[in-house]
Amino acid sequence: MSEREELQNSVATTNACKLCTPLGACLAFRGIKGAVPFLHGSQGCATYIRRYLISHFREPMDIASSGIDETSSIFGGGENFLLGLANVSAQYEPQLLGVATTCLSETIGEDISLYLKKFQQEFSGDQIPVISVATPSYQGTHVDGFYRTVREIVVALAEEGRPSGLINLIPGLVSPADLRYLKEVGQSFGIELVLLPDYSETLDGVSWETYHKIPPGGTEITAIKSMGTASATIEFGLTVKPENSPGELLRQSRGIPCRRLGLPIGMRLTDRFFQTLQELGPGQIPPKFIAERGRLLDAYVDGHKYLFQKRAVLYGEEDLVIGMASFLAEIGVIPVLCASGGRSGQLQKELYRVAPELAGQIMVKEGVDFMAISALAEELKPDLLLGNSKGYSLARRMGIPLVRIGFPIHDRIGGQRILHLGYEGAQRLFDLLVNTLLERKQSNNQVGYSYL
Ligand code: SF4
Known part of the structure; x- marks a missing residue:
């Protein structure tokens, strides 16, 4: 049966192009200093999420679980929940407990707010x-789990107060290397940023001489409290649902303006981010970044002939796809298929808004799995794939390279250190793309090596 026929007969998701919702919550909680994520669900959910995160970040990843079993699935998991939270509090001495529900606890209708009241009465006080x-x-x-969690953190902790001149930055689901880059940008501009969440150290830290139960790093709780006094919020994410948006929440509840931007991938989206910082901050664009931009432009000129009109299939989180599609379009690569498992209803509209030259030239699909992506890719005959490791089997079958970006990257080392953002991120991605295509050409060529 052909891929297309299989797709037409398929009634279930096959190899989803998205990950589990509480995984995003765990990632967000990991970016708060002293926080421990806790899942109200079966042991398997925590194990699966830990396994996924460890293989990408290669760092210890403790995720506690209430361990709902057959009995508590029927009679309620309140006892497990209270005991689990009490154990975690005693053993880890966290500064914050981050509870996320799972499919099971939501399906059986667990009353989390009642359990939390009991926990505070019986165990922790406040x-x-x-x-x-x-x-x-x-x-x-x-991605929904991630933003929803960041929003709940802001709801719970951000306080009112005298305007502080801070800028809140909600970076979205990016790599630790991206988070470090954003902090450096803020410092260079002379802007005091509150980056939420910040897992740049907790998920990509130094080696330790002694074991830490909770990895050092993360956004300080005092900094999160001050977010309610900021002069503006910058939120990366054009497809974030308003009800999940921390920036929208701060705008509605505290009147803090929210500047919603695409992930600053490639030159034009980075230009927009830097212009925004220039408008909100005290100074001009630092010379270091002007030089980075100049080098990037020079590289675009040098490498354009190797990329022009190449065809790419791009997949992953919706905002990553938008940022990468905009970058590919500006370097002359046609992202013939832009696909995501997300279903914001905004992917095509926002993608064409940031890269209008792609409108009508490419296929944009949201809510798709890898079975659908594979069937379309076979027809579109791309030169390469761009996305996470889950596309590897397709790339192998088609005999084309997979350029690994985003999350999860299970089959290579250094996924946490891939820089996607800013002029520097674009420079690295550009070199990687050109060299990937050159390598393929070289290895398919009888002569082999040649000067450029
Ligand atoms: S059961 Fe639901 S919450 Fe648990 S791992 Fe599977 S998808 Fe995630």
Whole structure:
């Protein structure tokens, strides 16, 4: 049976192009200093999420679980929940407990707010803040879980106060290397940023001489409290649902303006980010970044002939796809298929808004799995794939290269250190793309090596 026929007969998702919703919640909680993620669900959910995150970040990843079993599935998981939270509090001494629900606890209708009241009465008083977020995985993706969690953190902790001149930056689901780059940008501009969440150290830290139960790093809780006094919020994410958006929440509840931007991937989206910082901050674009931009432009000129009109299939989180498609279009690569497992309903509209030259030239698909992506890719005959490791089997079958970006990257080392953002990120991605295509040409050529 052909790929197309299989697709037409398929009634189920096959190899989803998205991840489980509480995984996004765990990632967000990992970016808060002293926080421990806790899943109200079966042991398997925590194990699966830990396994996924460890293979990408290669760091210890403790995710506690209430361990709902057959009995508590029927009679309620309240006892497991209370005991689990009490154990985690005693053993880890966290500064914050981040509770996320799972498919099972949502399906059996667990009353989390009642359990939390009981926990505070019986165990913790008000000593340890506990933030809970509803993350059934049959609703949304890991990206929804991520933003929903960041929003709940802001709801619970951001305080009112005198305007502080801070800028809140909600970076979205990016790599630790991206987070480090954003912090450096803020410092160079002379802007005091509150980056939420910040897992640049907790998920890509130094080697330790002694074991830490909770990895050092993360956004300080005091910094999150000050977010309610900021002069503006910059939120990366053009497809974030308003009800999940921390920036929208701060705008509505505190009147803090929210500047929503695409992930600054490639030159034009980075230009927009830097212009925004220039408008909000005290100074001009630092010379270092003007030089980075100049070098990037020079590289575009040098490498254009190797990329022009090449065809790429691009997949992953919706905002990553938008940023990468905009970058590919500006370097002359046609992203013939832009696909995501997310279903914001905004992907095509926002993609064409940032890269209008692609309108009508490419296929944009949201809510698709790898079976659909494979069937379309076979027809579109791309020169390469761009996305996470989950596309490897397709790339292998088609005999084309896979350029690994985003999350998860399970089959290579250094996924956490891939820089996607800014002029520097674009420079690295550009070199990687050109060299990947040159390598393929070289290895398919009888003569082999040649000067450029
Ligand atoms: S059961 Fe649901 S929450 Fe648990 S791992 Fe699977 S998709 Fe995620």
